[in-house]
Amino acid sequence: MYMNMSKMMFLICLISGTLISISSNSWFGVWMGLEINLLSFIPLMINLNNMLSNESALKYFLTQALASSILLFSILLYSMDTSLHYSINFYSISQFMLNSSLLLKMGAAPFHFWFPSVMESMSWFNCLLLMTWQKLAPLMLLTYCYQYNSYYVYFYCCLVVGAIGGLNQLNLRTLMAYSSINHLGWMLISMMINENLWLNYYFFYIMLSSIMVLFFLSFKIFHMNQMYTIFNFNPILKFMMLTNLLSLGGLPPFLGFMPKLMVITLLTEKTFYFMTFIMVMSTLITLFFYLRITFSAFMISYPSLKWSKTNLNNIFLKNIFLNMFSLFGFPMILLIYSLL
Template sequence: MLPLYKILFFSTLISSTMISISSQSWLGMWMGLEINLMSFIPMMSYHKNMMSTESSIKYFIIQALASTLILMSIILMTNMFLISYDFSSMIFNSALFTKMGAAPFHFWFPEMIEGLSWMNSLILMTWQKIAPLVIFSYNINNLISMFVVIFCMMISGFMGINQISLRKIMAYSSINHLGWMISSMMFNQMIWMIYFLIYSIMSINIIFILNKFNLFYLKQLFYHMKNNKTIKLFFIMNFLSLGGLPPFIGFFPKWITIQTLISNQALMLTFIMMILTLITLFFYVRITFSSILLSSSEIK
């Protein structure tokens, strides 16, 4: 049973995102993001995890910094005689990328998620990305987006490949999917929403089971897979789906994103994204193959 204060803060978390995405002014959006930040921090406290306090402080500092940049860029954008609109818009977008944990502004994200419970991690990887993504879609810049997308793909692939912590694997996976969402947002507003919905469903599937069995590291996962064939099948299907392997549902949003990018002549970007996503898919396949081929006693 959730404590009463967490239910209260969860409701303000939901409403603050709604304020942000339905606001007609930049200041209203900023206010929604601030309420969102102050609602999530109390939810992060967890008496069984000593790192949750550290994570909440990290989260507060990073988000407060990003909020300051957003407010500053709003002031600059509304007073164009101070500085060029493009520059202030770039600051604004960079702050939003920091808020959502997109590369190269991602450094806080995997480290912070390591100190959270699975349920908080799920909120951070799904719900907390809605407001920054929607606000970014109002002020999209294709050139910045392309760089961010490529960075997301590279960092999630190369940094996730040697992780043993399931939370960090999920965090780098989130960064990878964020890259796909931003790329689809450049050309079609509807596709990123479909992508986000499917990604959220896949994340909920995986995280609920990881939370149920209290699994945080690959070794624990392999042990549970060895003892329970149903869980093994479930994880194999979900991990491959998260990696975007056909015929699983995770392939569908990637497919429509690729189709959109190709139809808009973004061939080079599509090629780079596909190649770099293969690295991410590799470590999902490695996890699933290890669980099939090896017993837990062989995995040290």
């Protein structure tokens, strides 16, 4: 009971730190909110029964401390005399450092070196927080000082690294980490088009990632070979889980295709054809290893256990609404839009 209350308090502080950063009027207030968020997330990561989680907490702390120091130094450069900005070009240096620190905090490429290794040994609940909520404050802050012309290389790094990095992964948490990096590239590009578009994409990403993590957490799945044996008890659950994986990759006609369609449509209207080509190709690579997992699970017969401690009926009832919305949400939205 005491442990649950302490985790709840740290979770409240985590949410408060993010809200302080987003609503602050000064960069020092932003830095303070990010530090509150960092110091609240570290105790949630620590697990006395798992030494690897403590190693992940240490990696996360050192990386975030480095990003916070770079952010603070860039803020100090901003606050210097404006005459120095023009003589020594301090403004462009501080702008570059500020954007790099925010990208490092959320694990975007090419500053992604810590993200898959930290995700590899965390619990699924902490992985979900790291993939979704912990990216909200840096993404929101990046919209305040975003310059596409100077930092367009980050878009392509996120798309390419997120697509190629997940090809040979057997750990599902690492696979979800590279998938998150790829989706970050889509969100960064959507910032360039519209201020509200990346929020829509972020909302869809949170929902689809939560469905997948809920499945993995319910069955305690951490590696790819576990997916092939556990779902032999219930083929419907296997179908729903694997099709949700394809929805996360953006395969039509599932719901995950809708935010990608909105971004591609607006990019083609603004004649960014080369960028659209790179985005579509990176998505096809991610769909390749998702389809490889799906075909292996559906086409190959695996031995199944005679007994299981997991109550599949309860899990099916808990997840049925979210799965139906994920699988058939896109056709439903198109139908409602056509009727209106």
